[in-house]
Amino acid sequence: MFKRLPGDEARNLVTTTPDTAVVFRPAVVTTPAILTILILTCRLVMSLIRNAWRHPIAMTVLAVPSVLLGVYGWRVALLLSAPMPSGFIAWALVDRASFIRLVGRRLLAWWRLVWVYRRHWQPVMIVSGLGRHLRGRDYLPRLLKVTCTAWADQVTVRMLDGQAVKDWADRIEHLAHGFGASSCRVSVVKAGRLVLTFPRRDPLATPLPAIPIPDAPTVGPVEIGVQEDGSPWLLNVHGTHELVAGATGAGKGSIIWSTIRGLLPAVRAGLVELWALDPKLMELSFGRALFDPRYAATPEECAELLEQAVTVMQERADRFGGNQRSHTPTVQDPFVLVIVDEVAFLTAYQADRDLKRRISAALATLTTQGRAVGLGVLAALQDPRKEVMNIRNLFPDKIALRLDESEQVDMVLGDGARERGALADQISPDPLLGAGVGYVRLETSPEPVRVRAAYVSDADIHAMVKAYAPAGGETR
Numbered sequence: 125m126f127k128r129l130p131g132d133e134a135r136n137l138v139t140t141t142p143d144t145a146v147v148f149r150p151a152v153v154t155t156p157a158i159l160t161i162l163i164l165t166c167r168l169v170m171s172l173i174r175n176a177w178r179h180p181i182a183m184t185v186l187a188v189p190s191v192l193l194g195v196y197g198w199r200v201a202l203l204l205s206a207p208m209p210s211g212f213i214a215w216a217l218v219d220r221a222s223f224i225r226l227v228g229r230r231l232l233a234w235w236r237l238v239w240v241y242r243r244h245w246q247p248v249m250i251v252s253g254l255g256r257h258l259r260g261r262d263y264l265p266r267l268l269k270v271t272c273t274a275w276a277d278q279v280t281v282r283m284l285d286g287q288a289v290k291d292w293a294d295r296i297e298h299l300a301h302g303f304g305a306s307s308c309r310v311s312v313v314k315a316g317r318l319v320l321t322f323p324r325r326d327p328l329a330t331p332l333p334a335i336p337i338p339d340a341p342t343v344g345p346v347e348i349g350v351q352e353d354g355s356p357w358l359l360n361v362h363g364t365h366e367l368v369a370g371a372t373g374a375g376k377g378s379i380i381w382s383t384i385r386g387l388l389p390a391v392r393a394g395l396v397e398l399w400a401l402d403p404k405l406m407e408l409s410f411g412r413a414l415f416d417p418r419y420a421a422t423p424e425e426c427a428e429l430l431e432q433a434v435t436v437m438q439e440r441a442d443r444f445g446g447n448q449r450s451h452t453p454t455v456q457d458p459f460v461l462v463i464v465d466e467v468a469f470l471t472a473y474q475a476d477r478d479l480k481r482r483i484s485a486a487l488a489t490l491t492t493q494g495r496a497v498g499l500g501v502l503a504a505l506q507d508p509r510k511e512v513m514n515i516r517n518l519f520p521d522k523i524a525l526r527l528d529e530s531e532q533v534d535m536v537l538g539d540g541a542r543e544r545g546a547l548a549d550q551i552s553p554d555p556l557l558g559a560g561v562g563y564v565r566l567e568t569s570p571e572p573v574r575v576r577a578a579y580v581s582d583a584d585i586h587a588m589v590k591a592y593a594p595a596g597g598e599t600r
């Protein structure tokens with residue numbers, strides 16, 4: 125496309141006469157007017173055919189009144205066309221949801237296409253470096269279509285030949301600011317084709333109350349909150365391990381407590397056991413009675429409890445070996461969820477070397493061998509650096525809440541997560557707006573999903589303890 129033509133060699137010529145430029149005058153070929161008119165007419169007809177093919181309903185709505193006006197005059201056109209807008213108004217009043225889905229969002233998408241994306245496409249592409257301006261011509265990625273969901277615009281784009289997804293992922297800030305959005309996420313549809321997601325509003329801006337405790341015992345997936353698209357955020361706990369990373373006040377507690385809440389009926393049914401390690405003596409101690417007698421706070425107690433979990437794991441592995449390859453929770457062999465709040469207290473910040481070694485070894489054993497025999501670990505930590513948490517890669521599922529630094533995002537969610545839009549370092553520190561908001565990367569997709577956990581208040585925990593603690597225990 126950008127091949128150098130022989131005529132370009134003229135650029136390399138220099139004049140030997142001082143102060144005199146070498147000037148070449150291109151030959152001007154005058155196009156006959158009839159040819160220009162023919163070309164323009166062909167283009168008009170082609171665009172009418174293309175629009176009729178792409179938007180048959182919109183074109184019919186426009187064409188019918190025009191034809192009526194031309195053939196029968198304005199009175200008949202008005203009389204016959206009036207039922208249409210009245211029908212739309214009646215539809216909007218009677219069934220607003222279907223009207224918005226089928227008509228409203230399409231109109232909005234068309235408006236956003238024309239007013240926002242097409243209007244700014246050329247400058248944004250050139251300035252961001254995604255398009256090229258070469259010898260008076262623009263080579264731009266193609267804007268294929270815009271669709272609107274309840275909260276975001278999804279813009280389908282065909283990349284220029286030779287571009288990579290990374291070229292776009294590196295420029296999400298240019299794109300977001302260029303099109304007046306707060307952020308931009310890039311996902312691949314197929315070779316050469318991308319979808320850019322630009323939020324119009326933040327559907328996670330208001331805190332969610334605690335999710336009701338399920339009626340029936342379930343070992344998961346547990347409903348923790350909502351995803352950005354409004355669907356429930358379900359977290360797998362059985363058959364995996366989860367690491368929740370977030371700065372202080374990011375809302376790690378809401379994920380821990382929402383998980384516990386969702387598992388309580390299964391705990392009562394004997395299908396799940398919750399083992400709690402609470403070295404900070406803050407978060408889990410509030411509902412301590414729910415875990416009795418498997419609650420540990422001091423580092424010694426924590427090491428012992430973890431080693432007990434390893435013993436259960438090894439006993440099950442011996443029993444299951446050769447008979448079954450996966451675990452189904454039963455009353456005899458319940459699913460054991462080991463919950464660790466601020467795991468770094470037990471590993472990186474632990475002064476006693478022997479305890480540190482015992483705890484690290486037990487955690488590594490559980491996370492490498494526990495899931496097949498029904499033991500899972502849910503660990504929370506503030507600082508995801510490797511020096512602090514050297515076994516973070518042993519957790520298959522990771523959740524990044526608000527983080528202090530942009531480099532920490534990929535440490536938690538894996539390489540390239542931030543480039544693809546997991547801006548966990550830009551989550552608001554205001555608890556009302558940002559606590560419990562985070563990004564998860566599901567095992568099945570490389571695209572980070574933005575989520576918000578429901579807030580389990582002290583009163584909710586108090587009620588949970590009252591209703592579900594073995595001895596109807598009291599909170600501290």
Ligand SMILES: Nc1ncnc2c1ncn2[C@@H]1O[C@H](COP(=O)(O)OP(=O)(O)OP(=O)(O)O)[C@@H](O)[C@H]1O
Pocket residue numbers: 331332370371372373374375376377378506555556559560561576577578579580
């Ligand atoms: N999901 C949520 N929705 C709204 N607000 C929340 C949510 N989770 C927590 N908060 C608010 O943010 C505050 C801090 O939350 P939390 O203690 O869970 O954070 P944390 O990440 O555990 O912090 P730390 O590591 O310091 O213990 C809470 O007191 C609460 O007011």
